[in-house]
Amino acid sequence: MRTALLDLDGTLVDSAALITEHLSAALAMLGVTRTPRELLPLVGPPFETALPALGLTPEQTTAAITAYRATYDAVAATETPLYPGTVTLLERLGGLRLAVATSKPEPVARRIVAGVGIEAHFVLVGGADQPNGRLGKAAVIGSVLDRLGLDPAREPVVMVGDRHHDVDGAAEFGIPTLGVSWGYAQPGELSGAAKVVGGVDELVDALTGDAHWSTT
Known part of the structure; x- marks a missing residue:
């Protein structure tokens, strides 16, 4: 999957x-x-x-x-407000396994995901754990991969994010990133992304296509 x-x-x-x-x-x-x-x-x-x-x-x-x-x-x-279209996005991605990978402390991230009513869409909410040395996007992604038993070289994985930290962290594991234009990136910051999408429809198309995964 x-x-x-x-x-x-x-x-x-x-x-x-x-x-x-x-x-x-x-x-x-x-x-x-x-x-x-x-x-x-x-x-x-x-x-x-x-x-x-x-x-x-x-x-x-x-x-x-x-x-x-x-x-x-x-x-x-x-x-914390959801972006318009987030619920629709997640509903349309029902054929994928979804996990959150955020640099927020994991307990806070879990409370937010539950609070905005989208936790049922995710198999895991992964975040930072500073006391145990899990800090930064690469460390979080590594933890999520470990907990899900995923090897991006053997199984198709993609990152979706709005900052270069997402792109750089995912790249450490050979995972391409789909950048979203509605976030907080500075101009040109997402130049390393496999693709930058401008809306929900474009993101769904990218995630349901074959072009932007770690392996096919």
């Missing part, structure tokens, strides 16, 4: 406004002023690796993440 790994933020859910609002407030507690708009590029990669780019020390990074989690995690499952 073919398996599609789907990113969460910027692919299935339009979470940027909620994430950047809470991250901006967390940084303000440390005396660091950044508007939600300025923080948009940080939606996708793990904050542990993204926040130091703002000039934060390791101690400040840890403090900012702790403050962010204290507020964001409490509302993520109830205030």
Whole structure:
């Protein structure tokens, strides 16, 4: 059976406004002023690796993440909106095995997927596990593959995501990525994707065709 790994933020859910609002407030507690708009590029990669780019020390990074989690995690499952068309997309992909692969902490990702009512479509919701060293998209994808018993060289797998982290992480396992244009990528960021799609119909066509899988 073919398996599609789907990113969460910027692919299935339009979470940027909620994430950047809470991250901006967390940084303000440390005396660091950044508007939600300025923080948009940080939606996708793990904050542990993204926040130091703002000039934060390791101690400040840890403090900012702790403050962010204290507020964001409490509302993520109830205030994160699905993109229009996500439910239709998942229903049309019923012939594929679907799994979530996100850099979000796995417990938070699971609550969001359940909260927006799409958990029944997935055989697994895989996310980060920082205490055990699972951080970044490649580590998450590797964990999902292991738990599903998948070898992309022998079984057809594809990644679907909106950032270069998805493309790069999947490439480490020889998995092509279908980029989605409705997420949070900067111009040209998805140049390494096998294909960039602009809507649900185009994504369904790509996932039900034969051209973009790790093996046929």
